[in-house]
Amino acid sequence: MLRKKGLANCKIKILVLFLITAFAIKIELVPSQTKRYVPVGEPLMLMCKVTGCESPSFTWRTQLDNPLGGKVNTRGPESNLTFSSVGVENEESYICTGYCGNSKLQKHVPVRVYSFSSDPVIETSKPLVAGQKATLTCKIPKVYPSDFLEVTITKDGKIRKGQIDTSPIISTPSVSYEFTPQPEDDGKEISCEAYFDLEELQPELKTRRTTEKLNVHFAPTNTVISSSSSTVIEGDALTLTCTTESNPPARVVWQKQLPNGEFQQIAEYQNITIPEATYNDSGIYKCEVKNDIGTDAKETKVTIQASAVNVELLPSETQVLAELGKPLVLTCKVTECESPTFSWKAQLDKPLGGKENVQGFESNLTFSSVNKQNENSYTCMVTCDGRQKHKTVSVMVYSFSSDPVIEINSPLLTEQKATLTCRISDVYPLEFLEVKLLKDGAIIKEEFFHDKNLPEVVYEFIPKSEDAGKKVTCEAYFNGPQDTPKKRSTTRELSVHFAPNGTNLLVFPYNTLKEGESAIISCSTHSFPAAKYILRKKSKAEVQVIDHQNGTYKIDKVDINDEGTYECEASNDVGTEKRNTTVLVQVPPRNTTVSIYPSNEVTEGETVTITCKTYSKPPPKITFKKVEPGSGRITCFENGTFILYEVTQNDTGKYEIEVINDIGNETELIDIHVLGKHNNLFSFSILLIDYIASSFIVATLGIVSSAIYIGYKVWQRKLSGTYNLVDPSTAAK
Template structure:
């Protein structure tokens, strides 16, 4: 490009011609670019009003890498001196020198001049096309489309009387956000199923590679060349699901292969994962309790339910009271906690797991241990009877495990045990009058009660008195931990005249 110098001498006008040249550089980029200048040489016309064509050549110091040719005609009536500068590219560059970017991704590049304090930048193209992007002095910002692939940007720098030029090429590729994995046929255990990875709207100059990975291992790889057209690429994989595949997954990874793209930062790699979700009804359902299924009153209890299913099963916890039916504890929750268990919390707990392919239930029995308490003693027909009459003693208590009741007359070393709390005394005499002790014991505690029985002498000629009403003996509870072995009944048979204790082999305990 040539222009007349704004500065004219009184005799000779000067024509300055600045031609940009590009010096060759090694691929290893270990050699610096060098600029080549053709020294200013005066060219003299042979005669006034003459016309001549001049051809100028420019080369680099490392070899003739580019030939620049400029032909022009000069017609002047004066002697003309032609001064021409051919400037290599080290004084001006476009960063980056090759722009490789993804369609739709904002990209920025700039033109730099290294030896000019006040450069003037002008951007243009090598064709009549409009300039894509936004220009801001030496900077261009563009969001390219595939139609912009191969576009050449030209940066012209004016520095005083010198004009320099540089250019860069825009290389555009296109990929979707991620591949789409499709399944052909139902997923069923033992049946082949075809997975297809589909990558749409692919554009690039070279090729695309599609890999199938399982657990980080490549199980299949396909490479398909691209022809410079926007297209859709597919790859298929056939698998046979097994029952354990509810946690198995495959990854489809698509990588665009082209010069200038390296690593994940280049955005040339996309991927999608597909869980091999085999339908399963709930199975291996289990229920866990913490700390144990046998607790003491006041302990904290946590019940947890677990199952294996696909899709995920809805889990519910229920309590099944002895009266029948069931009570919901935690609908659609796999865990339930009781901060302080009581005796009434004992019973059967059930876990239920349901999905659209089936259901499963499992239960567990929870026991709450409490010492004997709230004990009452009944003496029937009365605690005051006449000689020869019989009485029944019944002991009722609350406790778990089931308590054992031991009856003993104070001052007598013989004691009698009953698991159902019933004792019978036959043919009582005055010797049976006195204070009696009832000891109620289980594994976690005991309770002691005392009561009196009075046997009055029978009056001569008087019939046996009618039975009196029931007498409820109040209870005084004494708490302590004790173990009581089962007693062995020793029958004592007394004559009908003197009275005595008469045990029975079954039913209520007889004394």
């Protein structure tokens, strides 16, 4: 039994299987028909119900033992097999087996699906061109099974049936139709009808139809030229119209034959109008029409007849230039007419906007201040003896009276986006305006103003420090008629704010200075706005800020205190940059000291070490010489130490130590006295006697020998300036 279950768009078809046996147990099948088609994509539920058994059990399978593809749900005496979305793969015979004790009953039901859900689609192999063979294809998407499908194509009442190939899956069958389109086929209808001959399908669902109009491209044909008047007298208006049939629409080009027989293009409109025809407008006119498919052309001869009455409009040009806001007078004069009457008319029946004034054989139309609404064509109509003659003049209003104005949205900062705008005011009409932006003579932007309301050019850029001082020029060109002004320009210099860069901290004359010299420490940088400077002198102990004049610090006399590291800090409102330099001060030797070891009085054979210490920049050269004629200099080692090995009495004398560098020198004198060995023994004996007398020890020869040894040691200590006696109590022991 087929039911609607809950949701409006969800049709669930329920097939109930029942098994009949010779016993009281049975399976019901509702409905009883064994063939049922289900649309692809719709849900389906198969219901199997056992009666006459308290606790039946169920199994489901397909006849070919394929996967079920659905969900089984058993509850009491019922078992349901549910498919959420039926597909071709679900076309099977499904078998439900019911068990009750030792009894086993089963039935099967076949499931069939179909798909016929989309209207036909009509396609052509290429754009249809008259006279060229084309193929039209009708496709029917998502069809299954294709055996039930019939397709017919109808054109001009003729029916063509197509052969459909059988497919085991959902497919898109198609039928093709070859024909050669003609111009008269353009706009005709062609239909594709798909009929799905499935018996169970409702009649209104068995047929789907698509109808489209043919779009046939063909060259221009049936071209015709028509004239607004068969007789044209000089001064009358003349309009020629060219019509044709084509697809796509044709481009119309009007040409006039020159005296040499060649044709010259004069317009590209369907209609050409000559407001006041003259004899020179006579001649042969040709209308040429063309599109992508082909070309057609027609010619006509125009004859302009002369008129005795002469009408003249001043200014005499067919187009008069009038500057916005300035006065303008149009004058209409007539000759060869005794009693003329005048009237003025604006094209499209707009108000004249000016004041009429007739004086005898002329009429003036005066505009005290021309505005944009006065841009129009004005016709002076003269009536003389019942005959009319007219002249028309076109007034073009323009304005180009102000130089461009260059504006910058904010101060220019390096590496920050900026906007430069060039505005041109009081320009009309805008389609004549062309604006160029140039930087140092090179074009950086060019713009035309055909459809813009604001006559301005906006240029976004990121300034760089090298842009400072460069000139930006805005040139405005007014490409209007010949007598209008052509060019206006404005130039502005770029003021780019940028942080200090390329900062230099220099010392004059050199970074290495001599004590007492004059020096200049100068800091300079490249920045805008101008940088402010801070000079500092750094040392381990402190940082000292130095007074200066715009980054320059003068030292009249350099001394050692001026030595050190100097720092320059250059800063403005954009940023800061620092630079360091080192100043070295050279001074002559000073505070020189000399030490002699072991003493300046030594015995022959001993070694004497003389050490010289001084303060000097740069490091000095130290020389050592004996002060007596003919003595040579002895250069010291780098550490300022001199060594005299195994001195003799000849080494006794005065010695000069000279400390010298590029700045100056300092000299020290020392005395060295070398004693002979006998002098040493005599001195030793005296010391021994003094020691014996002072100690009151006169003992054995061994005691005397000890005293002699002790005395000798005392003597040696005395020579070096220090000595150390042995404790008597210790010696006695």
